[in-house]
Amino acid sequence: MKSIRNLFLIAIVMYFTIGSSVLLTSVYALSSSSSKTSESSESSESRVSSSLSSKTVSVRPIATTRTAESRVSERSESSRTSSLELRDVKSIEESLKDSNTALSAYKAAKTADKLTALIALGTKVIDERISFLSNQLTTKVTTEVNISSENKTKLINLISEEISNLQLEKAKIQALTNITELKVEVKNIYEEHRIYATFGPKIYGLIASYRMQFLTLKLETTLSRVETTIQENQANLPNYESINEYLTNSKAEIATSKGYITDAITKFNSMEAAKDTKPAKDLHEKGRDDLAKAKKSLEKVKSYLKQIGSLIDKRTSSSNESSKSNSSETSRAN
Numbered sequence: 001m002k003s004i005r006n007l008f009l010i011a012i013v014m015y016f017t018i019g020s021s022v023l024l025t026s027v028y029a030l031s032s033s034s035s036k037t038s039e040s041s042e043s044s045e046s047r048v049s050s051s052l053s054s055k056t057v058s059v060r061p062i063a064t065t066r067t068a069e070s071r072v073s074e075r076s077e078s079s080r081t082s083s084l085e086l087r088d089v090k091s092i093e094e095s096l097k098d099s100n101t102a103l104s105a106y107k108a109a110k111t112a113d114k115l116t117a118l119i120a121l122g123t124k125v126i127d128e129r130i131s132f133l134s135n136q137l138t139t140k141v142t143t144e145v146n147i148s149s150e151n152k153t154k155l156i157n158l159i160s161e162e163i164s165n166l167q168l169e170k171a172k173i174q175a176l177t178n179i180t181e182l183k184v185e186v187k188n189i190y191e192e193h194r195i196y197a198t199f200g201p202k203i204y205g206l207i208a209s210y211r212m213q214f215l216t217l218k219l220e221t222t223l224s225r226v227e228t229t230i231q232e233n234q235a236n237l238p239n240y241e242s243i244n245e246y247l248t249n250s251k252a253e254i255a256t257s258k259g260y261i262t263d264a265i266t267k268f269n270s271m272e273a274a275k276d277t278k279p280a281k282d283l284h285e286k287g288r289d290d291l292a293k294a295k296k297s298l299e300k301v302k303s304y305l306k307q308i309g310s311l312i313d314k315r316t317s318s319s320n321e322s323s324k325s326n327s328s329e330t331s332r333a334n
Contacts, residue, residue: 115179122173122186126166129195133163137203144207151210155203162199194273198280205268205287212294213261219301220254223247226308239311246304246311253304257297264290 141147141155169189176182227247234240267287271280 115177115182118179118182118186119174119176122182122189123170125186125189126170126173129189130163130166132195132200133159133166137200140207141203144211146214147207147210148214151206151214155206155210158206159203162195166195191275192273194277194280197277198271198273201284202268202271202280205271205284206265208291209261209265209268209287212291212298213258213265216254216257216261216294216298219298220251220258223250223254243308243311246308250301250304253297253300257294257301260290260294260297264288264294 137159138156141152141159144152147155169185173182173185176185230237230240230243230247237243264287267283267290271283274280
């Protein structure tokens with residue numbers, strides 16, 4: 001009977017494990033907001049790129065403080081927005097204020113000082129992106145508990161590579177002495193790197209995928225333990241067939257979930273920075289859809305585990321009542 005009780009305890013552990021897994025939607029909302037933030041940033045980048053391409057030297061600011069606050073307020077009203085998400089958004093938009101200052105200085109500079117002011121602007125916008133990668137994204141990866149060490153290394157390498165690219169671009173900008181060439185390079189910061197528009201959502205998507213993958217594999221291992229215990233106690237389980245059917249269905253749904261997670265990872269990894277961000281955005285949305293489908297499969301597993309736990313609990317309760325009855329009869333006989 002001890003093994004039956006242990007089986008019930010394992011089922012309870014599984015129930016709470018899957019409970020953690022299906023809560024991933026709130027975590028993955030970060031990726032959704034990152035995408036929204038990138039759209040605002042992308043719009044601003046387009047305006048700056050257009051200004052740098054024109055023959056005039058006037059450049060409109062990236063965003064006003066009021067507009068930034070308005071966007072943050074709108075996000076706070078979204079049911080899918082988390083507190084961590086808002087901190088990310090505010091941090092990005094606070095850094096854009098520094099760009100406004102650099103842009104204003106460039107606009108106000110005399111012709112002879114335009115080169116210096118534009119170098120300062122290019123340096124500032126690159127530093128903003130490096131800070132986003134080094135602090136927000138890297139911290140998010142390193143502090144995540146439910147991601148394997150191997151996948152953490154993959155993500156850190158992706159971020160480090162992007163930081164290196166930005167540092168090379170900054171060195172190139174700071175060495176230029178021709179303002180026409182410099183305008184092209186500063187414009188490329190916005191048009192080619194697209195850190196906020198593409199890379200940020202890509203990393204958030206991969207974090208969510210790897211987290212769900214980690215928990216699903218953990219659940220699969222626990223399910224295997226339960227299956228072994230059930231088979232060992234088959235003779236003591238009159239409802240064995242029902243329990244086994246729930247286990248079979250659970251394994252099938254886990255396999256389905258793993259397939260969707262793998263598809264999502266492939267899509268997020270395929271997101272590439274480009275002047276046209278639509279292909280990357282489409283991949284991002286499709287990856288989110290895959291994770292939503294994976295979540296539905298895990299929710300089914302949670303339902304099956306609840307049924308297994310109920311059947312085992314019923315069997316355990318029945319056995320306990322029988323033991324008490326036998327003990328009582330023995331006492332009366334004595």
